[in-house]
Amino acid sequence: MEKPLRLSKLVKLTLAILLLTFFDDSQTDAKNASSNIIDNDHTQLRLLSSITAVGKSETLMLGLHFTMKPGWKVYWRSPGDAGYPPSIDWRGSTNLGDFEMLWPIPQRFSILGLETLGYKNEVLFPIKIRLKSPGKSLLAVANIDYLTCNEICVPYKAKLALDLKAGPALPSDFVHIINRFVALVPGDGATHGVSIDTVESIGKGKQVYLRVKASSRTPFTYPDVFFEGPDVLVYDKPSAVFQSQNKEVILTSKVHGTEDLEPPNKLANLIFGVTVRDGDRSAERTLSIRQVSSKDPSISFGYIIVLALLGGLILNLMPCVLPVLSLKLLSIIGHGGGKKHQVQLSFIASAGGIIFSFILLAATLAVMKSADMTIGWGIQFQQSWFLIAMILTITLFACNLWGLFEFRLPYWISRLGENTAHIQGLSGNFLTGCFATLLATPCSAPFLGTAVGFALARDTIDIFAVFTALGFGLALPYLLVASIPSLATRLPKPGRWMITLRQAMGFALAGSTIWLLSILSNAMGQNIGLLVGSLTLSLIGILFLAKRLNKMQKIGVCGVAVVVLLAFSVPSLMTYQAPENITSNKDPRFKNIWQPLDVKAIPKLVADGKTVFVDVTADWCLTCQINKVFVISQDNILQRLEQKNVIAMQADWTLPDDAVTAYLVSFGRYGIPFNAVYSSKTPRGMVLPELLKQDAVIEALDMGR
Known part of the structure; x- marks a missing residue:
């Protein structure tokens, strides 16, 4: 019985030695497949190998592995508006030939x-290495220069050394992490079912855009383009327009810095990398x-001009124009x-004021637009100074109609025409037309949005042409009376009843x-609203x-000047916090x-099968x-x-909002107004008319069922 027992102990001892040897080899392989580790306050990095030894192949795959502390980042090869990517200098390496960093x-x-x-x-950056002498050991010395950023940016330099011996090329413990990041390296898109179809440049001057069309076997969810x-160019975050049940997308990104190109502002035929x-x-x-041309050849310029006239x-x-109707009515009655x-x-003077104001607005x-500023119809109402100016101006007009003062222009101007409703002569009618245009801008109307959108997306000459047509459209009632003056002259002559009417219009x-x-x-x-309102009431009191x-010059003029200065200084003297979702919080329904x-x-x-209704207000x-009511x-x-x-x-x-714009x-x-409905049948969004109709909204919402 002694021999079997001894044999059993010998077997156990042999197995133990083999296990220890395997464990030691595994530890040695893992150690050989990784460089030293550099650990600092913000990052940890090391150089890894997918194999334990060089084997007989001419090429092998390494990986530069970064682990960042929460909030910190490192950069891509084209970092964008700031930063710089990691770079590697292989000085001190042996048997290392060409390399490619992915x-x-x-x-x-x-x-x-x-x-x-x-x-x-x-992140792990895969690195393809070509050996100078296949089969011989490799010493890879990586001198790393990189930048890591959070709220601040910190540059670092690190030196990593990886020693791979000659021997069989067995998979290392790091082959899986290297392969995982290799799979994240963009290729031609065939593996992922994504293709980049076209890239085009549209616009000119400071309004240049790159437009990419991409397609996919499965619907896009959150597409982006880089x-x-x-080097002189930088690119905005793109907007996305979906087509074909979200399997096609058009990504449009504004380009900055084109004026520094040679020749300036020209992207045509330049070679770009697109990801x-x-x-x-x-x-x-x-x-x-x-x-490509930014103009839509399917829309004729003449058609847009007709829309502008109608709008x-x-x-x-x-x-918006209803307050000016009081001035229009008084102007017609005053000519009885x-x-x-x-x-x-x-009436020609009033029409001229309207058309002049639209040309000035254009x-x-x-x-x-040429200065790359935000543009839009009615955006001046987003500015406090404009609101205050309009409040004071309308109040002065009302005070004039109440008879608290007469607005007397310089003598040489007032002699251009006869007195009309205390605002003297043709110059007064001209100003009435300007006033009508100012009050009209926060309103939209059928055809107006299409015409304005066409103009602001086009060249300067198109903007002037469309806005001049808009002016003629708004001035048409004045021009009608001017062409048929009997519409006004046949009215009764002004009398005491006119004073009562003027006060009501005030x-x-x-x-x-x-x-x-x-x-x-x-x-x-x-x-701020209460203080400006109080100053407005004081303006009326001063004029009264x-x-x-009977001291209009001494009290009236000086008092008005003081009130105007105080009113314009209110926003800068007082702090405020605009509430979020201003409009949507007002109606409990x-x-x-x-x-x-x-x-x-x-x-x-x-x-996911949802229907999305969007309201910009x-x-x-x-x-x-x-539309809401x-x-x-x-x-x-x-x-x-x-x-x-x-x-x-x-x-x-x-208030101004770049994202909404x-x-x-x-x-x-x-x-605005702007409303759109998204559904499975209208993934790009169905734009509804400026003036909503219940039937149109119901049809669009039910389409997604």
Whole structure:
């Protein structure tokens, strides 16, 4: 019995030695397949090998592995607006020939208007190495220069050394992590079912865009695009327009710095690297840029001019212009029993004021566009200084109609025509036309959005042509009276009844002042609104006192000047916090319906079978309020918006908002109201008319069922 026992002990001892040897070899292999580890305050890095020894192959795969502390990042090969990518110097290496560093698909970081591309948490850069002498040992010495950033940026230098002996090339413990990041390196997209079809340049001057069309076997969810071109160029985050049930997407990104190119502002025929990402899927191509016209050949310029004329004409019936109707009415009645040529000159002057104001507005927008500033229809109502100026101006007009003062222009100007409603002569009629244009801008009307969108997306000459047509449309009623003066001259002559009518019209203008004060309060805070309102009342009081004391020059003029200065200084002297979702919080019926607009979430919601209703509105947009009262807040619409498969999103444009502006521009719109419905049948969004109709909204919402 002694021999079997001894044999059993010998077997156990042999097995133990073999296990220890295997464990020691495994530990040695793991150690040989990794360099030293560099650990600092923000990152940890090491150089890894996918095999334990060099084997007989001419090439092998290494990996530069970064682990970042929370919040810190390193950069992609084309980092964007800031930063620089990791670089490797192989001085001190032996048996290392050529190498190629591969770059996994990065993620985008948008911070304070800067767009950067890189990696957080962890990244491994695969590195293809070609050996000078296959089969011989490799000493890879990597001198790393890299930048890591969070709220601040810290540059680092590190030296890593990896020693791979000659011997069989067995898989190392790190082969899986290396392969995982190799799979994230963009290729031609065939593996992921993604292809980049075209890349085009549109626009010119400072308004240059790159437009990429990509397609996919499965629907896109969160597509993005990264460009690699001349170093002087930087690129905005792209907007996305989906087609073919989200299996096609058009990504459009604004390009900055084209004026520094040679020749300036020309991208045509330049070679760009284009990378499209959608989650973990990606595709990459190198393409020559094709220049295309930004104009839609399917829309004739003459058709747009007709739309502008109609839009301007209909604008006369919009609520924004109602306060000016009092001045229009007084102007017509004031010519009762008058001479025909005086009527003609008066109404031509008013029409001239309207057209001049639209030309001035076109010039302002053209200059803003060339300076790369935000442009749009009615955006001046987003500015506190403009609201205050309009409040004071309308109040002065109302005080004039109440008879508290007479607005006397310089003698040489007033002699250009006869007295008309205390605002003297042709110059007064001209100013009335200018005033009508200012009040018209926060309103939209049928055909107006299409015409304005066409103009602001085109050249300067197109902007002037379309806005001049809008002016003629708004001025058509004046031109009608000028061509048929008997419409005014046959009215009864003005008498004492005219004074009562003027006072009533003054209260109509006062109502406009209250409306503008409410906009100012909602946008800038109640304290600012109350203080400006108090100053407005004091303005009326000063003019009343000056008239009673017959000291208009000493009290009236000086008092008005002081009130104006104080009113304009209120926003800068007082701090305010504008409430979030200003518009949507006002009506309790919508409390649990509206969500903030999230453009990125819409494709995923549609893919999940949801219907998304988007409403872009503002306190100063009276057409938006009409849509809300007569359409959106109606029971049959509310019931649909409350359904589980319907998501209602609202964007508030009362104050300037670059994200909302970019969303509107993606549809070629530069004004509001704007409403769109997204569903499985309309994944790109169905744009609804400016003036909503219940039937149109119901049909669009039911289409997604």
